[in-house]
Amino acid sequence: MDYQRCVDILARIHENPHRVPRTVRQANVSELLDALGHPERALRGMLVVGTNGKGSTCAFAVSAVAAAGARVGSMPSPHLQEPRERIRIDGVPVTRAEYAAAFDEVWGAIERHGLPVLAQGVFAATAAVHFRRAGVTLAVAEAGIGGSRAAAAELGLDVKVVTGVGLDHTRLLGGSLAEIARAKTGAVRDGDHVVLGRLAPEAAAGAEEVLKERTGLSVWRMDHEIRYTARTVERDGDGGPTTLVDVVTPRAVHRDLPCPLAGAHQHHNLATAIAAVDAMAERGDVPDPDEERLRARLAATRWPGRLELVPHARLGGWTGRVLLEGATNPQGVATVAAEFLRHARTAGHAAPPVQVFAAMDGKDVSGMFAPLPSHWPLVLTRTGSHQAADPAALRDRLARDRQGPCLTAEDTPSALHRAAELAGPGGLILVFGSLRLVGEARAALALPPA
Numbered sequence: 001m002d003y004q005r006c007v008d009i010l011a012r013i014h015e016n017p018h019r020v021p022r023t024v025r026q027a028n029v030s031e032l033l034d035a036l037g038h039p040e041r042a043l044r045g046m047l048v049v050g051t052n053g054k055g056s057t058c059a060f061a062v063s064a065v066a067a068a069g070a071r072v073g074s075m076p077s078p079h080l081q082e083p084r085e086r087i088r089i090d091g092v093p094v095t096r097a098e099y100a101a102a103f104d105e106v107w108g109a110i111e112r113h114g115l116p117v118l119a120q121g122v123f124a125a126t127a128a129v130h131f132r133r134a135g136v137t138l139a140v141a142e143a144g145i146g147g148s149r150a151a152a153a154e155l156g157l158d159v160k161v162v163t164g165v166g167l168d169h170t171r172l173l174g175g176s177l178a179e180i181a182r183a184k185t186g187a188v189r190d191g192d193h194v195v196l197g198r199l200a201p202e203a204a205a206g207a208e209e210v211l212k213e214r215t216g217l218s219v220w221r222m223d224h225e226i227r228y229t230a231r232t233v234e235r236d237g238d239g240g241p242t243t244l245v246d247v248v249t250p251r252a253v254h255r256d257l258p259c260p261l262a263g264a265h266q267h268h269n270l271a272t273a274i275a276a277v278d279a280m281a282e283r284g285d286v287p288d289p290d291e292e293r294l295r296a297r298l299a300a301t302r303w304p305g306r307l308e309l310v311p312h313a314r315l316g317g318w319t320g321r322v323l324l325e326g327a328t329n330p331q332g333v334a335t336v337a338a339e340f341l342r343h344a345r346t347a348g349h350a351a352p353p354v355q356v357f358a359a360m361d362g363k364d365v366s367g368m369f370a371p372l373p374s375h376w377p378l379v380l381t382r383t384g385s386h387q388a389a390d391p392a393a394l395r396d397r398l399a400r401d402r403q404g405p406c407l408t409a410e411d412t413p414s415a416l417h418r419a420a421e422l423a424g425p426g427g428l429i430l431v432f433g434s435l436r437l438v439g440e441a442r443a444a445l446a447l448p449p450a
Helices: 003-015 022-035 054-067 096-113 119-134 151-155 177-185 201-212 265-282 291-299 330-345 365-369 391-396 412-423 435-444
Strands: 044-049 073-075 138-142 159-162 193-196 218-221 227-234 241-248 253-258 308-315 318-324 354-357 378-380 406-408 428-432
Touching (some): 003 096, 003 119, 054 138, 119 138, 159 265, 227 265, 253 265, 253 291, 318 435, 330 428, 391 406, 412 435, 428 435
Antiparallel strands (some): 227 241, 308 318
């Protein structure tokens, strides 16, 4: 099977789900893994769940495991531009040919056994098959929506990480922080080592309810067993600032860890990742990393689509700056709002930044714009997803006292071009609201998959 055929099949699964109840398709993941000879049983490592911060936490964890001298496979979710981004070895996406070979094995098992499976299950099984083919036994997996119902939970990774909990996907997970925390923490199994990021009191209470039902757990909580401090220092040579983070876990003290990803929230994500890797070391899955190698690998960590600045973007005859951010809920936007404002102040351009926004149906649109200046121009659009909200519907959900101009565009490329016209030469465009939007924007800007 060639790679484009894989892409076409996955698109069909996404856009036209099989007429079988969702719960059945979720349950079929375990049967699919059985039909494939259980490639997941050779894997050890961590499963990362949470509302926000999962991808960055995984990226830091991959760097830390690599610093320990181990090969590590990772499974980011979702992909931005191509499905092959969901399977990585030491942080590098697999080739199209490698992806197609693993997918062909999975799709063959689905057809032979008549197993309708959700797309997330196909993604997880394909990754497990590729890791078996590549001889990789350590994995860092990012869950999709939920925890206990996430396909990646079927891989049996016994270090569970909860990055944080916010109000998102409430139709599926529940309408309160406690309900969502219970859904996320439901991925924990007896005997796991659990790393909890910083949780609001209501979410923490929900998580603890689940943990009390499990046996044989080791639990490390942020601000209790795990602590961190961050400081900004001037680098030698160019004099530019950098952020260094000290992380203390029950196993080790790590000092002067560089945090190259923008935003204060990334300090928490880095500390959570380091604690999770220490938990893996506690279990004997990886050796303790050399601290100098750890600092070097962390300094090289990149995570596209999260406060990713394209400083010399081109759209037709327009040249300017584009900031790409995958914030998909009010909590996420509130977390990165300070960085949006900082980039707006340092743009060196009289006009305000222009926002390009798209979201799935059911999102709290007015809540997502609440932390941002209401006079900033806005272009609403929709992505190619069948779950994308119509731009007119998005406009109806904006706060009534919004002041700035609001335009609509039929798709991402046209939205970017309209934003460029509003921003003017050298202006700043902010793209956020949907990771699918970020991926389509990266493609429109001719950025390669990463």
